[in-house]
Amino acid sequence: MAMSGNVQDGAWSVNVQTEPAETGGYQSTIHVRHSSPEGDFEHTFRHGRKFNTERDAVLDGLREGTTWIGLKMARTIKM
Known part of the structure; x- marks a missing residue:
C-alpha cells in the first residue's frame, strides 16, 4: 500500500x-x-x-519538499 502526504500554505x-x-x-x-508574481514553479523529484x-519516507519527503520551498521563496535557488 502506498502512502501519501500533503502540506500547503497559501501560495x-x-x-x-x-x-x-x-x-x-x-x-x-x-x-x-x-505561485508568485514571477510565475508558477513546479518541480517533481525522487528523494535521494x-x-x-x-x-x-513520507515525513522526510515532506521535510525535504518544504526545504525546497523555503530555498525557492528566499531566491536561493532558481529553476
Missing part, C-alpha cells in the same frame, strides 16, 4: 507519494509547487534516500 504546496524500493524499503517522490518504513 505553496508539497505532495509526497511513497513506493517500494527495488532493493527493499521505501522511496518517496516529492512534488513542490509555488531509502527508508525502512513508509511513514519515515
Whole structure:
C-alpha cells in the first residue's frame, strides 16, 4: 500500500507519494509547487534516500519538499 502526504500554505504546496524500493524499503517522490508574481514553479523529484518504513519516507519527503520551498521563496535557488 502506498502512502501519501500533503502540506500547503497559501501560495505553496508539497505532495509526497511513497513506493517500494527495488532493493527493499521505501522511496518517496516529492512534488513542490509555488505561485508568485514571477510565475508558477513546479518541480517533481525522487528523494535521494531509502527508508525502512513508509511513514519515515513520507515525513522526510515532506521535510525535504518544504526545504525546497523555503530555498525557492528566499531566491536561493532558481529553476
